[in-house]
Amino acid sequence: MELCDAKNRKILALLEKCARMSSADIAAVVDLEVSEVDARIAELERAGVIRGYKGVIDWEKLDSTKVSAMIELKVTPKAEYGFEEVAAKIASYNEVETVYLVSGAYDLHVVVTGKTFQEVCNFVSRELAVIESVTSTGTLFVMRRYKELDVNLLGDTDDGRGKIFI
Amino acid sequence: MIDYTKVLSSTVVDIKPSGIRKFFDIANTMEDVISLGVGEPDFRTPWQVRQAAIRSLDLGATRYTSNRGLEALRAELSRYVLRKYGVKYDDEEEILVTVGGSEAIDAAIRAVTNLGDEIIIPQPSYVCYEPMVRLAGGTPVIITTKAENDFKLTKEELSAAITDKTKAVILPYPCNPTGAIMEREDIEAIAEVLRGTDIIVISDEIYAELTFGGARHVSVPSVADLRERTVLINGFSKTFAMTGWRLGYACGPREILSQITKIHQFAIMCAPTVSQHAAVEALRNCDAAVERMREEYDDRRRIIVNGFNRLGLTCREPKGAFYAFPSIQSTGMSSEQFCERLLYSKRVAIVPGTAFGDGGEGFVRASYCYSTQHITEALRRIGEFLEEIKRA
Missing domain, CATH: 3.90.1150.10 (Aspartate Aminotransferase, domain 1)
Structure with missing residues (x-):
């Protein structure tokens, strides 16, 4: 089995869309035995192609708060290491959900989450902003989430169908 | 009272x-x-199609089109049907844009049916054929297709149903509700039965773009000599997720199409203009x-x-x-x-x-x-x- 054969690509596409899809359903789609699907997924996990499985949760439904902010960081790259060293350091914080190196007006795009606005502020000002190679931070708090990881969070479940049955 | x-x-x-x-x-x-x-x-509906509709509204293109449909749309349909199914229809005389596939089916049935004519309908199939035949004064003749034949219409079943009153046969493939399709050899077998008769085929191919497992749709008029006796019906609802736009089309020999067009002309006038503009985009850029x-x-x-x-x-x-x-x-x-x-x-x-x-x-x-x-x-x-x- 080639790691990137067509069946594996299809399995990955299905899992990317819904990580909870059962092996039986995946097997039906890719036309393999369930055990073979499980073996392939295990192999893809071992090879580090599948990096994790996450849920898309609307915490607001439970009145729990989760505050997220996107932080635009300007960074002075280091000789030899470039952005790697500082990116690795930032990625090591539990508060940090995402770290991207981006093109444009700033260098690192960091998503930080916390329980409160204050918690996120403190983290940015006391941890991120003081990192030696960080020259500036711009913080954009998320005010409302409409769509995340391809999932519509607007809550309009009625798609308008069912007026005519054919 | x-x-x-x-x-x-x-x-x-x-x-x-x-x-x-x-x-x-x-x-x-x-x-x-x-x-x-x-x-x-x-x-x-794909966003570029919705966008095309909005653009046509912005430009104020909200008048009637010709009875047959927008010229640009018919030209595009002619290319599309040739490209997809290998059948050539003249965009001036052999294509009619209708209000959904449903209108095309109704008008096609009415155009061929005289009082008491028998119209053959394979079932299980979509619910509209039988009432439409009755409304046209025809007599529906039902063939019950069999699970063991994958719900295809066989030539034996068709032969047995034909009488001297048979005017037309409806071919509802790919089929709602059975999911059956007719492959080339299945259609050839039907062609064999119909050869030499005056029986018309009304081929409802609304699900043509939804075939699976390597089986690509074979359009009825593309097989053998069926073109001369077939009214091909298709539409935008299923293929392009455009159900509410109410747009379909009929293709066929000009002698039949001109009569179908008469019915459409007096009953409907023309299909919705905004939908027609959108459909041009669907055919051009939505593969x-x-x-x-x-x-x-x-x-x-x-x-x-x-x-x-x-x-x-x-x-x-x-x-x-x-x-x-x-x-x-x-x-x-x-x-x-x-x-x-x-x-x-x-x-x-x-x-x-x-x-x-x-x-x-x-x-x-x-x-x-x-x-x-x-x-x-x-x-x-x-x-x-x-x-x-x-x-x-």
């Missing part, structure tokens, strides 16, 4: 309302129903969007078919449209009983096969125009239901 039973057309009054409708009126009154009932794409939707349907198709078979409800592989048509004979219930009990006890709405003709007895139709999570949950509930009736 008017006695309404006396003033209404008995032909109309005698037509039974759709069996699907009746069933879902019950479902609609219940909470937490999970439905596999809707035969309508869950996808949105990739259509393919994405088709692939998604295919995934769901495999999941639902596998799911039914796993539950012990034998389900043949539907090769077209977007319905699974499993047998529920192993439960000993009738289709209606099965669907009704499933609805009341597990709140899953599917359609009894009998809604598509008596030949649908023993089967149920489950649409897979739903997300995989939705389908999986419905299958889980059906599994519970089957366990419960086994124990009872």
Whole structure:
């Protein structure tokens, strides 16, 4: 089995869309035995192609708060290491959900989450902003989430169908 | 006071309302129903098509078009039908843009039917053919297709149904509700039976772009010498997820098309202009969007078919449209009983096969125009239901 054969690509596409899809359903789609699907997924996990499985949760439904902010960081790259060293350091914080190196007006795009606005502020000002190679931070708090990881969070479940049955 | 039973057309009054409708009126009154009932794409119309419609409105293109439809759309349809199905139709005289495939079917039936003419209809199939034939003064002749033939129409069945009153045969493939398709050799066999007769074929190919498992759609007029006797009907609803735009088309020899166009001209005038502008874009630039939707349907198709078979409800592989048509004979219930009990006890709405003709007895139709999570949950509930009736 080639790691990137067509069946594996299809399995990955299905899992990317819904990580909870059962092996039986995946097997039906890719036309393999369930055990073979499980073996392939295990192999893809071992090879580090599948990096994790996450849920898309609307915490607001439970009145729990989760505050997220996107932080635009300007960074002075280091000789030899470039952005790697500082990116690795930032990625090591539990508060940090995402770290991207981006093109444009700033260098690192960091998503930080916390329980409160204050918690996120403190983290940015006391941890991120003081990192030696960080020259500036711009913080954009998320005010409302409409769509995340391809999932519509607007809550309009009625798609308008069912007026005519054919 | 008017006695309404006396003033209404008995032909109309005698037509039974759709069996699907009746069933879902019950479902609609219940909470937490999970439905596999809707035969309508869950996808949105591709954005570039919506954009084209808006652009046409911005430009104020809101007048009638010609009866036959926008010139640009007919030209595009002529290219599309040639490119997809290998049949050439003249955009001036052999193509008519209609209000959905439904109008095209109705007008085609009316254009060929004289009082008492027999129109052959294979069933289980979509619910409109029989009432339309009756409204046109024709006599529907039903052929019940068989599960063991994958619900295809065979030449033996067709030959046996033909009489000297036979005027036309409707070919509803890819088929709602069975998912059956007709492959090239199947259509050739039909051509053999019709050769030398004056029987017209009304080929409803609305699901043409939804065929799966390597089987690509073969259009009836592309086979043998069927073009001269075929009215090809298709539309935008299923292929491009454009149900509410109400746009379809008919193609055929000019001698027939000109008569269909007359009916359309007096009954409808022209199809909605904004939809026609949008459709030009759909035909030009939406192959990739259509393919994405088709692939998604295919995934769901495999999941639902596998799911039914796993539950012990034998389900043949539907090769077209977007319905699974499993047998529920192993439960000993009738289709209606099965669907009704499933609805009341597990709140899953599917359609009894009998809604598509008596030949649908023993089967149920489950649409897979739903997300995989939705389908999986419905299958889980059906599994519970089957366990419960086994124990009872």
